Amino acid sequence: MEADKKTVTLVLGGAQSGKSHYAQQLVSHFERVTFIATGRRTDAEMRRKIARHRRERPNAWRTVEAPLALHKIIRSESQQADVVLIDCLTIYVANVMGARKESKTNPKGYIDAVCEAIRASRACVVAVSNEVGSGVVPAYRSGRIYRDFLGQMNQKLAQIADRVVLMVAGLPVTVKDSRMS
Secondary structure, eight states: OOSSSOEEEEEEETSSSHHHHHHHHTTTTTTEEEEEEEOOOOOOHHHHHHHHHHHHTTTEEEEEEOOOOOOOOOHHTTTOOOOEEEEOOOHHHHHHHHHHHGGGGHHHHHHHHHHHHHHHHHSSEEEEEEEEEOOOOOHHHHHHHHHHHHHHHHHHHHHHHEEEEEEEETTEEEEEEEGGG
């Protein structure tokens, strides 16, 4: 990732595939890093996970929590950062679906708002998301709606990204790299 040219990178993968660690490595050479966290401290397990993730990040990185207003935070934080790391879209989509009933029938507005904010960003952007389309079809309607919303988000972001990396067992597999063209 080049510090002098704005790039957008999407890091996808399954649970515990190494997505967050890889994304942190990608941005580690930037001077001004803003980490946008979408997770909420909803239970003891999530509180422990958030605490572990905080310990793994350098203290110099700015951390901003954005469980719902992700597009607004991207726009504001990209003004003073060299790179914005969003971890993760998977949880953001779940947050939006839980808080905004219309998102279940019309996710396009939320997807477009995040993608437009990323396009408008002055900073490089690295976004982390789960690849949920390779698993079994969820048994419940809400699971299928979630899978579709996140799949649409990932597709739209992959379209505007310069680079898409799929993490498999801790190994990065480059799916798209328009920087090499």
